[in-house]
Amino acid sequence: MERKELATAAATADEIRWVGTDLEPLGERERSLLAPLAATIEYEPGVLILHEGRPTPFLGILAAGRIALRLQVPARGPYVVVTLEPGDIFGWSALVPPHRATSDAVALTPVHALALDAERLRDVLRDDHEVAAQLLPIVLRCVSERLTSSWHQLLDLFGTRGVGPW
Amino acid sequence: MLPSPAGTTVPSLPGPPPDRWRAGTGEDSPRFLPLARLDVLIAELRRERRVVGPVVEDGALRMAEIERAAELPFGWTVSAEPGSVRLTRRESGAPGAERAFDNATAWSGIKPWTFPPRVDALSLERRDDGSVAVRVEAPTPIPTAVIGARACDLAALAAQDRVLTGGPAIDPDYATRRSDLFIVAVECAFATSVCFCTSMGTGPEVSSGADIVLSEIDGGFVARADSLAGRRLLESLALARAAPAQVRRATGQVAATRASMPSSVQADGLPERLLANLDHPRWEAIAERCLACANCTMVCPTCFCTGIEVGSDLDGRESKATRTWDSCFTAGYAQVAGGGSFRPRQRDRYRQWLTHKFGTWWDQFGTSGCVGCGRCIAWCPVGIDVREELSIIAAPPASEQLVAAPTVVGQSLPILSRSIRAGSVRMDYVTVRVAEVRQETADTSTLVLTTNDAALLSARPGQFVMVAMPAFAIPPISISRIRPDGLELTIRAAGPATSTLARLGPGAELGLRGPLGRAWPIEDAFERDVAIIAGGIGLAPLRGLLDQVLAQADRFRSIRVYLGARTPRDRLFVSEIEELTARGVDVRLTVDRAGPEWLGRVGIITELFRGAKPTGANVTAFVCGPERMMTAVVDRLTDLAVPREHIWLTLERRMECGVGLCGHCQLGKRFVCKDGPVFSVSELGEDLRREGL
Numbered sequence: 001m002e003r004k005e006l007a008t009a010a011a012t013a014d015e016i017r018w019v020g021t022d023l024e025p026l027g028e029r030e031r032s033l034l035a036p037l038a039a040t041i042e043y044e045p046g047v048l049i050l051h052e053g054r055p056t057p058f059l060g061i062l063a064a065g066r067i068a069l070r071l072q073v074p075a076r077g078p079y080v081v082v083t084l085e086p087g088d089i090f091g092w093s094a095l096v097p098p099h100r101a102t103s104d105a106v107a108l109t110p111v112h113a114l115a116l117d118a119e120r121l122r123d124v125l126r127d128d129h130e131v132a133a134q135l136l137p138i139v140l141r142c143v144s145e146r147l148t149s150s151w152h153q154l155l156d157l158f159g160t161r162g163v164g165p166w
Numbered sequence: 167m168l169p170s171p172a173g174t175t176v177p178s179l180p181g182p183p184p185d186r187w188r189a190g191t192g193e194d195s196p197r198f199l200p201l202a203r204l205d206v207l208i209a210e211l212r213r214e215r216r217v218v219g220p221v222v223e224d225g226a227l228r229m230a231e232i233e234r235a236a237e238l239p240f241g242w243t244v245s246a247e248p249g250s251v252r253l254t255r256r257e258s259g260a261p262g263a264e265r266a267f268d269n270a271t272a273w274s275g276i277k278p279w280t281f282p283p284r285v286d287a288l289s290l291e292r293r294d295d296g297s298v299a300v301r302v303e304a305p306t307p308i309p310t311a312v313i314g315a316r317a318c319d320l321a322a323l324a325a326q327d328r329v330l331t332g333g334p335a336i337d338p339d340y341a342t343r344r345s346d347l348f349i350v351a352v353e354c355a356f357a358t359s360v361c362f363c364t365s366m367g368t369g370p371e372v373s374s375g376a377d378i379v380l381s382e383i384d385g386g387f388v389a390r391a392d393s394l395a396g397r398r399l400l401e402s403l404a405l406a407r408a409a410p411a412q413v414r415r416a417t418g419q420v421a422a423t424r425a426s427m428p429s430s431v432q433a434d435g436l437p438e439r440l441l442a443n444l445d446h447p448r449w450e451a452i453a454e455r456c457l458a459c460a461n462c463t464m465v466c467p468t469c470f471c472t473g474i475e476v477g478s479d480l481d482g483r484e485s486k487a488t489r490t491w492d493s494c495f496t497a498g499y500a501q502v503a504g505g506g507s508f509r510p511r512q513r514d515r516y517r518q519w520l521t522h523k524f525g526t527w528w529d530q531f532g533t534s535g536c537v538g539c540g541r542c543i544a545w546c547p548v549g550i551d552v553r554e555e556l557s558i559i560a561a562p563p564a565s566e567q568l569v570a571a572p573t574v575v576g577q578s579l580p581i582l583s584r585s586i587r588a589g590s591v592r593m594d595y596v597t598v599r600v601a602e603v604r605q606e607t608a609d610t611s612t613l614v615l616t617t618n619d620a621a622l623l624s625a626r627p628g629q630f631v632m633v634a635m636p637a638f639a640i641p642p643i644s645i646s647r648i649r650p651d652g653l654e655l656t657i658r659a660a661g662p663a664t665s666t667l668a669r670l671g672p673g674a675e676l677g678l679r680g681p682l683g684r685a686w687p688i689e690d691a692f693e694r695d696v697a698i699i700a701g702g703i704g705l706a707p708l709r710g711l712l713d714q715v716l717a718q719a720d721r722f723r724s725i726r727v728y729l730g731a732r733t734p735r736d737r738l739f740v741s742e743i744e745e746l747t748a749r750g751v752d753v754r755l756t757v758d759r760a761g762p763e764w765l766g767r768v769g770i771i772t773e774l775f776r777g778a779k780p781t782g783a784n785v786t787a788f789v790c791g792p793e794r795m796m797t798a799v800v801d802r803l804t805d806l807a808v809p810r811e812h813i814w815l816t817l818e819r820r821m822e823c824g825v826g827l828c829g830h831c832q833l834g835k836r837f838v839c840k841d842g843p844v845f846s847v848s849e850l851g852e853d854l855r856r857e858g859l
Contacts, residue, residue, distance in 0.1 A: 068768065078762045082769040085777050108765050145773075148798075152770045153758045157792040158702030158732035160609070162505030164661040165498065165820070166641030 011038040011114060021061050021087040022138055030131045033124060037116045043107040049090075050105035056094040058115035059139075062086050065111035069103040082149055083108065092139045094118035095125070186373065187381070187390065187417045194397075196413050197405035200386040201264065204235040207350070208313065210399060215309040215348060218279055220272040226251055227272035229279065229312070238266040238314070246270060246358035246540065249549030267352040267382050270361070271316050271539055275467040276323060279310055280343045281330070287339075287474060288487035288595070290636040290677065300595035300634045300677030305339045311348040315376065317369025318361075318539035320351060322467030324375055328531045329470045334840070335591035335825030339489070348395060351376035353420045357427045360540030362553060365431040368537045370423045381416035388416040430553040432562040433534070437525040439560035441834075444517065444856065446559045453513035455548050460493035462542035462550075463519065468535050469493070471829035474822055478637035485636045492828070494518050499830060502820050503641070503660040514858030522832065524556065529835035591825050595634055595677035596622060598652065600670050606738050609659045610703065611668040615676070616652040622678060625653060627688070627710030628816060628844045631680035632824045638663040642821040642839070644707035645681065653678075656706035656738065682824040684844045686711045686814060691786035694812070696722045699780075699799055701730040701771055701791025705738045707816050708790050716751070726778060727753040730771035730791065734764050754778060771795060772802040779806055786812040793818065797855050800847050810848040817843050834859055 016038055018024055018031055026034070041060070043049055049067065050056060067084040081103060084090055090113075093101050099118065125132040187196055199207060211217045212233070221230045222239050232238065241256045241263045251273070262268040286303040293299070315323075327344065330337040354361075354370040363369035372379045377396030380387040388408045391397035408416075463469040473492035478485035492499060495515050500508040509515050527535030536552070543551045602614040617623065622631070630644045633655065641663050647654035659665035667676075688711060696715055700708045715725055727746065731737045734757050747753045754774040756767040767774070771791070780787060785808040789796050796815050803813055819831035819838040826840035834853040836842060853859055 066765070066767070068762075070762070080760045080762065080764065080768040082773070083756075083767045085767070085773075087776065149770045149773065152795070152798065155794060156732070156758070157795050158730065158736065158758060160504050160658070160660055164503040164505045164664075165501050166503055166639050166661045166663040 009040050011035070011040045015040050016114060017063060022089045022142060023061060023135075025138060026134050030134050033128060033131055034116060034121070034135075037120045037124065039115045039117070041111075041113050041115050043111040043113075045107050045109055047107045047111075048104060049107060049111070050101040050103070052101050052104045054101055056091045056099055056101045056118055058091055058118050059094040059121055060090045060105075061114040061116075062088050062090060063112045063114060065107060065109040065113075067111060068106045068108050070106060071103055078104070078106075081153075082146060089139070089142055091115075091118075092142055094121060095136070095139050096143075185417060186371070186379075186392075187388065187413050194391070196388050196390045196408040196416075197400055197403075198386055198408040198412055199380070199389045199403070199405055202386075203403065203405075204238075204266070204387070206403060207399075208232070208235055210402060211311040211313070211348065211350075215311040215346075217311045217313060218276075219313040220267070220269075222253060225253055227253070227269060228274045229272045229276060229314070232313075235266065239269055240264065240266050242269050243356070244270040244358055246360045246544040247549075248360065248543050248551045249546055251544045262356075264384070265355075265382050267314055267380075268355050270354075270356065270358045271318060271541065272314070273465055273541060273545060275465075275539070275541070276312055276315055276319050277326070277467050279312065280323065280347065281326060281340050281470065282343075283491045285339045285489050286486060287489040288634065290476075290485045290487065290634055292483045292636045292675075296673060296675065298597055298636060298675035298677060300597065302338065302594050305342045307342050307346055309346045309348075310343070311350065313350040313352075315349050315351045316354055316539075317351070317372045318363045318537045319467060320349065320372060320375035321363075321366075321368035321537040322539065323349075325468040325527075325531070325533055325535060325537065326470060328533060329468075330827060332531065333590065335593065335823075335827055337827050338593060349376045350378045350380060353379060353381045353416070354423045355382060355419045357423050358540065358544070360543040360551075361427055361538065362430045362540055363538035364424055364427045365429050365553075366433055366534060366536055366538030370420050370427075381419060383412060383415045383419065388412050431538070431556055435562070436556065436560055437528050439562065440521055440525040440556070443559050444521070444859075448555065448559045449513040449517050452516050452550060452555060453511065455550055456495075456512060456516050457548060458495045458497075458512055458515065459547060460495040461545045461547060463493040463495060464491065465541040465545045466523075467539060467541070468523075468537060470827070471499075472823070473828065473830070474640060476637065476639055482637035487634075487640065492822075492830070494522070494829065500820050502818055503658075503664065505661075508819060509858050511858055517858070518832070520552065520555065520559075524552075524560075526832070526835040530837070591682075592621060593679070593825070595632075595679045597675050598622070598678050600672055600674040600676070601652065602672055603670060606656065607736050609668065610656060610738065611670075612646060612654050612656045613667065613670060613676075614649075614652065614654050615678070617678070618651070619678075622653060622681060623648070623650075625681035626685035627714055628686035628707055629681040629683050630707075630821070630824070630843065631655070631678045631682065632821075633663075633667065634677035634679070635663065635666065638666055641667075642682070642824055643667075644816070644843075646706040646709045647713060648710050654709075656703070656709070658703045679824065683839055684842055686788055686816075686844055688714055690812060690814070691715070691788075692721050693723060695724045695726070695780065695782075695785045697726050697728065697780035697785055697787040697803075697808075699728045699771065699787060699789045699791075701795040702732060702736070703738070704789075704791035704795075704816075705729060708788060709739065711788055712746075716746075723784065725751060726780060727751060728771060728774045728780075729753065729755040730774075730795065731755070731757050733757055733759055734766070752778060770798070772798055775802055775806065780808060781806045783807060783809055786814070788814050790816045800854070811846050813847040814844055815847065815850070815854075817845060819843070 068080045070078045070080045219232045220227045256263040289301045291299045330340040351372045377393040391400045471492045475488045523535040596619045598615040598617040601616045604612040634640045643655045646656040657667045659668040821839040822828040822830045824839045826837040831838040
């Protein structure tokens with residue numbers, strides 16, 4: 001699948017929504033420092049947004065639509081690990097070395113998102129520690145939740161465990 | 167509400183029991199039964215009853231049917247220590263050589279006669295026309311007299327009475343056997359090193375529960391009647407009054423026995439101290455010694471746990487369910503559908519036994535589960551001594567000296583759940599017919615059952631039924647829908663019985679017992695935001711609740727449904743759920759794993775809360791799924807400020823009887839079958855996530 005963006009454009013102030021997203025806890029000052037980095041992006045269903053193993057170009061904030069994070073398993077095909085809903089951030093590897101995507105991200109529906117350019121974002125975090133202090137816990141929380149989800153999926157809680165007494 | 171007595175300490179009464187051996191001239195004054203006339207007493211008893219007394223068998227004392235006094239253990243004495251019991255014959259002419267009861271408790275106690283190791287429970291039959299009949303076996307009453315019961319035996323009998331006949335469910339077999347039991351008790355003239363009845367407040371004096379009480383002295387017995395039947399019998403023997411000196415010898419003897427027993431268990435406050443130490447390192451140390459042989463539970467006169475074994479003829483037409491003694495030490499005891507066990511480790515099982523016996527028994531039955539007979543100590547092959555273990559795990563505060571507990575036989579604390587009338591729980595099975603079968607997933611089917619049984623039709627969402635078929639174990643199945651003409655059960659194949667049930671066709675018949683257990687408290691959600699949260703087969707017990715919520719939707723502020731499934735193919739009630747969505751109900755669904763063709767959500771169920779938060783004090787949540795999923799849901803709901811008393815769960819445990827008699831489904835002080843299976847998170851408290859409880 002090709003990475004095919006329908007549109008990329010610098011976001012206007014009206015297009016940037018913080019409330020109701022994972023980035024809502026950011027302060028006014030921090031939001032104003034990040035807004036210039038933002039671009040709006042749109043994808044058609046089926047489009048590969050991030051590619052596992054390749055550099056992550058941006059930290060995304062899903063505004064509308066559904067994204068699947070999935071892994072390619074040779075001879076088994078793609079395996080969906082988790083789906084993302086509006087308000088979720090994606091592409092956290094933009095902030096975490098080695099800055100490579102840990103899964104594919106695919107648009108399951110028409111997707112509308114905000115993208116914070118990875119290199120410029122890292123520059124801001126290096127220069128302004130207050131932004132870093134506010135943004136990194138948000139990103140770590142996202143990583144922690146994905147980790148916990150993966151553990152739960154690994155437990156296969158809804159699966160049958162063996163033969164019981166009945 | 168759960169049984170929760172105001173306090174669980176042993177009531178404080180001063181000293182040993184009041185003297186019941188008042189010498190005097192009245193009709194009730196003690197009599198003297200010469201040794202030579204013991205056979206007359208036994209013969210009188212045998213006119214209407216079989217007589218059971220201690221006999222020497224395989225180097226130990228056992229309660230067995232006897233015909234003559236000579237069969238009693240005359241001249242035998244017993245020495246018992248942790249892991250050791252030895253009988254010794256006294257030499258002719260030595261003190262006690264002419265005595266029958268100057269030894270100790272028989273290892274078997276009375277229990278095998280009132281609560282036999284195996285009894286027929288049900289007969290199940292599949293007839294040629296496919297119809298099924300399930301009959302509860304009625305025991306044949308055999309009038310029985312026990313001679314030689316000790317004070318601890320009587321205290322144990324009283325404890326079992328509370329468990330098995332205290333209600334709301336009554337064990338019909340025990341009740342029948344117990345109803346016509348005549349007891350000739352003996353006050354102990356001798357205590358072994360494992361005896362600790364004084365610590366538990368049950369003896370050695372016999373204060374209640376007997377018809378006749380004997381105290382053996384040289385040449386015969388001082389005897390008193392403690393019941394009308396006992397008095398009639400003594401009168402029929404036309405015995406002379408005991409001389410004051412004989413009465414003094416009898417009372418002095420038992421007082422000496424009391425004095426010979428060092429206080430070894432500080433019973434006052436023991437339940438609290440024990441339950442405060444569920445994480446004590448000693449549990450692991452015991453587990454390394456314990457062989458899990460279950461000897462302690464087999465010789466314990468109060469242990470009441472049972473299992474159901476179903477045997478069948480080869481073509482599965484006729485089968486019998488047998489109620490057998492079971493033990494919380496066995497690996498399969500806490501096993502559930504799918505084969506997992508809630509007490510996988512040895513330490514979990516030992517802890518269950520000891521904390522139940524000395525702790526949670528008070529919450530459940532208002533009395534101690536231990537009577538201080540010491541059998542579990544003597545018959546433990548590795549000599550684990552509960553007195554020593556209790557002194558380490560539940561050590562009394564350093565300032566407290568060990569003191570003998572007062573005798574509290576017959577005394578007990580009120581139990582709140584006893585408001586339900588004893589015997590009000592139905593024990594019979596109703597035959598129902600499978601009208602329709604819907605295959606939900608590859609391994610799960612819904613059986614639509616028709617019945618006109620009023621009790622079954624009065625079932626409420628969250629309750630369950632025991633489902634009997636000839637030749638199969640009897641599983642508890644939650645009710646997934648209540649219809650005007652019957653019930654629906656949604657069954658996942660997870661073992662032989664459920665696999666067979668899930669493959670039944672229309673026209674098949676089943677036996678149902680129920681409805682059982684506590685229902686979802688729908689009224690807790692009136693005028694509030696309802697969140698129904700189900701994972702996997704956990705949707706089945708919530709489906710009936712969803713029906714009722716939707717039927718009176720205007721009573722709720724909002725209704726949200728959150729569903730988790732393993733894969734898209736494992737979703738239950740797919741068309742019904744789609745209809746709900748079409749009707750505008752807020753239903754969110756996620757699956758744990760999916761292929762690329764699935765365009766819905768993938769992730770764990772708590773992620774559904776991100777988009778539509780069940781937030782705040784006005785939410786009532788009803789949750790069912792694997793326990794690990796439910797604890798994750800509880801954590802998220804708590805983060806979202808949903809009050810714990812408004813989060814309701816239904817727990818899975820091994821429910822073998824469904825009515826609180828078999829012991830299997832205990833979670834701390836609770837019987838999940840009758841106190842639950844629905845609980846609020848605040849009711850469960852710390853027990854919800856305690857490992858191995």
